[in-house]
Amino acid sequence: MTELTLAKAVNSGLRRALADDDRVVLLGEDIGPLGGVFRVTDGLQRDFGTDRVMDMPLAESGIIGMAVGLAYRGFRPVCEIQFDGFIYPAFDQIVAQVAKLHYRTRGAVRMPITIRVPFGGGIGAVEHHSESPEAYFAHTAGLRVVTCSTPQDAHTMIRQAIACDDPVLFFEPKRRYWTKGEVDEDADFPFDRARVLLEGADVTIVAYGPLVATAIDAAIAAGDEGTSVEVIDLRSLSPLDLDTVEASVRKTGRLVITHEAAQFGGLGAEIAASITDRCFLYLEAAPARVTGFDTPYPSARAEEHFLPDLDRILDAVDRVLGRQNALTGWSAS
């Protein structure tokens, strides 16, 4: 066991993947001597060479398109998209090519491409540097979409993503890059399974990526007030481990889902619909969503008014418990 930041845990996972399989190559902007803008690839080009860790010309579609050709040739490319908001020029290559080539060729051509994306807000950044575009990709057949919330998960899941024969969108919660935690390099778990982080009896909170820590804080605070909250870290957004959520909601009867991404058409809507379908007779209240608003991501000094926080999550916990608050429609007076 070693204590690492989440960024270092991804780095050590990439290092292991490069060492274990010489078909693994890294592609990205500024990932060489600089080590990436978040230093996630720090030292990797020095240790594995410019053939394995390649600085790319500044074109996201070009990076992903080139990865497709490398995968055709039997490589396992790991692409870094520098920031969430810069992934859109590569959208066509990801959605129309990476996601569909295995299907198109009836399984003849595999696309074991990992696309790493630092995502989410909370770091006071300028526009295009705080977005949560995961739903676009979770909506696309052929892609797997995962996200990590701890250094241990970051290390283990990036290696699993690279080893997976399907394309994986790997969303890294950039505001948690500096979170420290113990990492066991030999740990192993299925990366498409959710994890129950805290057990509870009254309410289930489902979170992923950067909001897992917030959800735990909310659960602890609710516990102080006598409400027993179960917290589930989804880890995988496609596929969704609905079995784990279903088992929890059958127990608690109440569901709160939280994510930074906008609400409309987001993962929360999918989870609410699927769990309502599976647990209709077990639900004591309609599932509640605590999400970013259906607005563009706001400017840095306004992001606290956009991002779900502990109080908004607790407010939703109250709501599913039937306690009066602004959104239950009851007047507080």
Add this chain to the structure above:
Amino acid sequence: MRTTVSDTRIEAELPSPPDELVQLLDPEGRRIEDPLYDPYVSDVSGEALLRLYEDLVVVRRIDVEATALQRQGQLGLWPPLLGQEAAQVGSALALRADDFIFSSYRENAVAYCRGVELPQLVEVWRGTAQSGWNPYAVNMATPQIVIGAQTLHAVGYAVGCRHDGVDTATITYFGDGATTQGDVNEAMVFAASFGAPVVFFCQNNQWAISEPVGLQAQRPIAERAPGFGIPSIRVDGNDVLAVLAATRRALDRAHRGDGPTFIEAVTYRMGPHTTSDDPSRYVDPLQREEWAAKDPIARVEAHLRDAGVLTDETAASVAATADEVAAAFRAGCLALPNPAPLSVFDHVYAEPHTGLARQRSQQEAYLRSVGELEGGAE
């Protein structure tokens, strides 16, 4: 894989910018001597040229048959290659077996030359599959429908070949319209920066559906490549010998490790964009007539007749062969089975996906309940 831009080599003898078309066989079938390109086709005369002629005739015959199949409701759509036979056959026959192709959807003659089985040419167009063949069986990726996307795949594959230490070349086909796409321009930057062993083969057929090439380019398209650090060749795309020679030259550079080359094959789309198109709304009949006089097959025929290699009897025999191929093509097309109901779930992922597995089993139960599925799961 090289990662610096400084070592991209540009051969001095390649015209940059190219000022004229490479042509070895003029529209009347006269052989034009060219000291630079003649050595690349010194093996192609007499019987060898007759075999090329047969390939040209056969691919045109297949194309005509495919259009007929579409008109008869047997294909949903077909993109005719009429007029582009020389550009496709000449370039395809220049390739080594291990060279890899990333094409667009119109390169059916390339696929034929590559040994793709006849019915596999139309699986996509009949709607029985999203691809007709296993790319690794013929070293040709399944045709790309998104304009220009395949050019980046070619660069990645080419860089991978060099990483593997093999001298395999990669060729990518695209049209004049594609040269406006960001992906094609990015592909040229990436190819130049990494010195990728790739040949960019642009068939300038003058049209992107209804848009004339003048809407994409104000100067000959081949002139763009040198700006990216890629030498280019402008070739008469209706001259199968010139196309063969130019492609061999470009491939030689790639095999030697001298980096990318761009070829603009100047040709003309004599038919519609696809069977759904109506060129009468936008094509000037006079322009089409001018290009009809530059037909890629007629000039080879004239040349072979002058040389005494082609007689009425041989021509009839070639036509009969083409008819036989077309009949086999038609029969193979009609015999293609429709996909099984649950096959829509196959190969979405290479590894098990719990969400999709659940959906598939629900659909399977539904199909059984309504009697649309009997016996096995398929």
